[in-house]
Amino acid sequence: MNVSLVNIGDELLIGQVVNTNASSMSRRLIAAGMDVRHVVTIADDADAIRCTLIEELKAYDAVLVTGGLGPTKDDITKHTIASIFNSPLVENPEALATVKDIFERRHYELTPINRQQAWVPQCCTVVNNKVGTAPCMWFEGETIAQALHLPSDTRKVLVSMPGVPHEMEWLMDHEVVTRLQHYFHTSHIISKNIIVQGIGESFLSDLIEPWELSLPSYLRLAYLPQAGMVKLRLTARGEDLSLLQSSIQYAVDTLYPLAGQYIVGEDCESVPEVVASLFRHRHLTLATAESCTGGYLASRLTAMAGCSEYYQGGVVSYSNDVKESLLGVDHQTLTAYGAVSEATARQMAEGVRTRLHTHFGTATTGIAGPNGGTPNKPVGTVWIAVAGPQGTTAQLLQLGDDRQRTIERATNSVLSLLVKEVMLLPS
Amino acid sequence: MNVSLVNIGDELLIGQVVNTNASSMSRRLIAAGMDVRHVVTIADDADAIRCTLIEELKAYDAVLVTGGLGPTKDDITKHTIASIFNSPLVENPEALATVKDIFERRHYELTPINRQQAWVPQCCTVVNNKVGTAPCMWFEGETIAQALHLPSDTRKVLVSMPGVPHEMEWLMDHEVVTRLQHYFHTSHIISKNIIVQGIGESFLSDLIEPWELSLPSYLRLAYLPQAGMVKLRLTARGEDLSLLQSSIQYAVDTLYPLAGQYIVGEDCESVPEVVASLFRHRHLTLATAESCTGGYLASRLTAMAGCSEYYQGGVVSYSNDVKESLLGVDHQTLTAYGAVSEATARQMAEGVRTRLHTHFGTATTGIAGPNGGTPNKPVGTVWIAVAGPQGTTAQLLQLGDDRQRTIERATNSVLSLLVKEVMLLPS
Numbered sequence: 032m033n034v035s036l037v038n039i040g041d042e043l044l045i046g047q048v049v050n051t052n053a054s055s056m057s058r059r060l061i062a063a064g065m066d067v068r069h070v071v072t073i074a075d076d077a078d079a080i081r082c083t084l085i086e087e088l089k090a091y092d093a094v095l096v097t098g099g100l101g102p103t104k105d106d107i108t109k110h111t112i113a114s115i116f117n118s119p120l121v122e123n124p125e126a127l128a129t130v131k132d133i134f135e136r137r138h139y140e141l142t143p144i145n146r147q148q149a150w151v152p153q154c155c156t157v158v159n160n161k162v163g164t165a166p167c168m169w170f171e172g173e174t175i176a177q178a179l180h181l182p183s184d185t186r187k188v189l190v191s192m193p194g195v196p197h198e199m200e201w202l203m204d205h206e207v208v209t210r211l212q213h214y215f216h217t218s219h220i221i222s223k224n225i226i227v228q229g230i231g232e233s234f235l236s237d238l239i240e241p242w243e244l245s246l247p248s249y250l251r252l253a254y255l256p257q258a259g260m261v262k263l264r265l266t267a268r269g270e271d272l273s274l275l276q277s278s279i280q281y282a283v284d285t286l287y288p289l290a291g292q293y294i295v296g297e298d299c300e301s302v303p304e305v306v307a308s309l310f311r312h313r314h315l316t317l318a319t320a321e322s323c324t325g326g327y328l329a330s331r332l333t334a335m336a337g338c339s340e341y342y343q344g345g346v347v348s349y350s351n352d353v354k355e356s357l358l359g360v361d362h363q364t365l366t367a368y369g370a371v372s373e374a375t376a377r378q379m380a381e382g383v384r385t386r387l388h389t390h391f392g393t394a395t396t397g398i399a400g401p402n403g404g405t406p407n408k409p410v411g412t413v414w415i416a417v418a419g420p421q422g423t424t425a426q427l428l429q430l431g432d433d434r435q436r437t438i439e440r441a442t443n444s445v446l447s448l449l450v451k452e453v454m455l456l457p458s
Numbered sequence: 459m460n461v462s463l464v465n466i467g468d469e470l471l472i473g474q475v476v477n478t479n480a481s482s483m484s485r486r487l488i489a490a491g492m493d494v495r496h497v498v499t500i501a502d503d504a505d506a507i508r509c510t511l512i513e514e515l516k517a518y519d520a521v522l523v524t525g526g527l528g529p530t531k532d533d534i535t536k537h538t539i540a541s542i543f544n545s546p547l548v549e550n551p552e553a554l555a556t557v558k559d560i561f562e563r564r565h566y567e568l569t570p571i572n573r574q575q576a577w578v579p580q581c582c583t584v585v586n587n588k589v590g591t592a593p594c595m596w597f598e599g600e601t602i603a604q605a606l607h608l609p610s611d612t613r614k615v616l617v618s619m620p621g622v623p624h625e626m627e628w629l630m631d632h633e634v635v636t637r638l639q640h641y642f643h644t645s646h647i648i649s650k651n652i653i654v655q656g657i658g659e660s661f662l663s664d665l666i667e668p669w670e671l672s673l674p675s676y677l678r679l680a681y682l683p684q685a686g687m688v689k690l691r692l693t694a695r696g697e698d699l700s701l702l703q704s705s706i707q708y709a710v711d712t713l714y715p716l717a718g719q720y721i722v723g724e725d726c727e728s729v730p731e732v733v734a735s736l737f738r739h740r741h742l743t744l745a746t747a748e749s750c751t752g753g754y755l756a757s758r759l760t761a762m763a764g765c766s767e768y769y770q771g772g773v774v775s776y777s778n779d780v781k782e783s784l785l786g787v788d789h790q791t792l793t794a795y796g797a798v799s800e801a802t803a804r805q806m807a808e809g810v811r812t813r814l815h816t817h818f819g820t821a822t823t824g825i826a827g828p829n830g831g832t833p834n835k836p837v838g839t840v841w842i843a844v845a846g847p848q849g850t851t852a853q854l855l856q857l858g859d860d861r862q863r864t865i866e867r868a869t870n871s872v873l874s875l876l877v878k879e880v881m882l883l884p885s
Binding site: 057321402 | 468469470471472473474475476477478480481482483484485486488494495496497498499500501502506528529530531532564566569571572589622624746748751752753754755756757759760761763764765766769770771772773774775776777779780783784813814815826827828829861862865
């Protein structure tokens with residue numbers, strides 16, 4: 032069963048708003064075993080809406096539409112859909128009750144324009160939206176077949192939802208996905224991520240080629256490179272869930288003999304998630320000292336709920352004074368070797384570990400650019416260090432001249448080094 | 459001149475990666491006077507790529523494609539495009555030189571699979587990608603007309619770019635947008651932002667009315683209020699770029715005598731940029747103490763090049779121990795009022811200001827959630843404080859239950875408070 036998503040809104044097309052609805056809908060549909068094949072973004076324009084919906088309905092089993100359901104004149108999705116189905120708008124009592132209820136709770140007066148929110152095409156089923164005033168509209172089977180001149184036993188669905196992310200998410204989670212699963216006979220899709228570090232995409236591809244070629248046809252492998260690491264994603268699709276699960280597990284087990292030394296985590300989306308998972312399971316604590324990454328590393332860790340279990344805090348030591356006063360880096364070290372040096376990186380990691388009383392301390396110090404490079408230390412030169420119970424390890428990186436990318440790659444690299452050092456601890 | 463964007467990648471369709479390329483491409487195209495009409499996301503699937511590209515090329519003037527250009531087996535965009543144009547793949551010397559150069563700089567060996575990156579369809583123009591190994595491919599005019607059986611004078615363009623955001627952005631900024639402007643003879647659009655603070659939108663409008671009425675017709679003014687400030691955006695559209703530039707500069711120059719006392723920055727898009735501009739122009743220094751924002755505030759400041767001119771560093775005091783040891787918050791204060799309190803926020807801001815010897819210190823402490831809330835201090839409760847030469851100011855915020863949104867809003871709020879405090883200083 033395949034799905035097309037149509038996201039309607041001028042603000043999406045001009046790039047003012049990033050389309051997060053598409054990915055958040057996709058994740059929910061994929062997890063329920065549906066196959067998202069096509070995502071289209073179009074303007075609040077009647078012709079574009081009409082043509083796109085008709086085309087998508089002809090090509091896909093289900094078409095999920097967001098946006099253009101507000102009460103103002105620029106929102107025309109409902110009227111356009113009504114005209115596709117040649118169906119008059121009628122006031123829906125359930126939808127009206129919801130609108131009234133929301134206005135009463137907010138102590139607002141119900142104006143005629145808001146009351147219009149409860150009008151829907153006669154041929155639709157109203158799916159109650161408990162978190163907003165725009166009703167969700169469901170069209171299926173013969174209604175679609177007639178409008179599009181398709182055979183009368185056509186099984187297709189069109190769903191129109193509000194574009195407000197939390198309303199769409201509530202509807203997907205409470206109504207739409209389950210209704211789609213019931214209407215269509217859906218197969219299962221499961222996937223697994225394996226995070227690989229310390230080897231480039233093409234070298235990895237060469238290394239694991241025999242394994243890749245031996246995968247069964249219902250398993251697909253994708254290479255997803257991210258700053259300083261590669262995420263391998265295995266996706267399995269089929270009717271038999273337990274077969275899919277055991278096939279994926281077998282594939283992962285047979286990958287280790289080939290590439291195990293580069294695997295730093297499973298089922299994580301990013302290196303910070305690998306770190307969080309490791310530290311929580313092993314009851315370890317962490318502190319961070321950052322110069323060139325400037326708080327980005329800390330922000331990646333603290334973006335995850337529950338990080339206070341293992342993360343104590345850190346120092347953003349942008350100036351040399353702060354490296355000395357808050358981290359205890361020697362003045363002599365800074366004078367003799369400079370802020371971007373192995374000695375400074377080591378002292379930063381050790382200093383933050385000692386002063387914050389943690390099992391591990393990390394440090395990043397480098398030249399993020401675009402200025403500040405020298406012939407000996409060009410822009411992109413970064414020293415990273417990890418201090419732990421078994422000593423301190425440092426590495427030199429050359430990360431190129433893109434400031435944000437250098438910050439991201441230095442962050443991922445020092446977290447990867449941290450993962451390696453934790454893996455070396457006796458468990 | 460209208461444009462369609464086609465973003466190729468399984469990771470986008472399954473929702474694992476949010477499609478930020480579409481909005482970042484749209485913003486650049488819109489700013490250059492082009493009209494983005496359609497955005498389509500499809501899988502790494504030959505049939506889908508072929509059908510979509512042909513349809514989009516028939517419907518739009520320019521089709522910009524991202525993704526599927528990596529060296530691995532799942533990347534099939536290049537081969538599929540070659541088959542659409544029935545054009546053999548040939549090794550391109552320029553592209554090969556770039557690939558070689560990148561591998562040499564990284565001290566990697568050039569494998570056959572990487573060398574393949576330099577093979578492109580014979581009928582394309584290679585646009586050199588200086589930041590990655592996948593070449594950007596440009597197809598135009600007769601090549602497209604022949605393949606799609608269109609009139610031979612058809613003026614259409616197809617551009618295939620890597621999906622890695624920073625490579626796509628480099629190509630758009632340095633090559634693709636300019637080439638599109640030349641090919642389609644589009645008019646220029648340039649704009650300038652002026653950030654105003656300390657005066658409401660309607661008062662500002664009254665104050666600058668005579669100036670606004672004197673603007674030439676090809677200059678448009680927009681009021682864009684955001685987090686405690688108003689962004690004035692001047693947009694100029696026309697054929698003569700140097701006329702547009704000098705007109706905008708003249709308009710800005712003549713605005714200062716009327717409203718200069720409220721202008722806190724030019725060409726800023728965000729509050730952190732305003733802070734950077736203010737601190738650099740006034741030769742002030744800043745230090746930050748962060749609990750609930752966990753390094754996010756520091757990372758926003760340090761994402762901007764040149765921040766070391768004014769930003770000394772900061773402390774991410776996630777645990778109470780760190781608030782005491784590195785910021786000097788009283789143990790009694792933490793026990794009596796808790797970590798999320800006005801007293802703690804004030805002591806954090808004052809502590810980081812004193813210990814890092816800066817003009818200003820900021821603090822954030824709150825409950826980002828989803829756990830940790832109490833009836834008195836629900837999730838989303840945040841105290842912010844700014845300490846400066848004229849004393850300390852604190853504010854209580856209630857930011858709701860979305861963790862990332864709370865972190866972002868707390869950051870913007872404390873930086874806005876900081877801007878207000880700086881504006882109160884005698885200049």
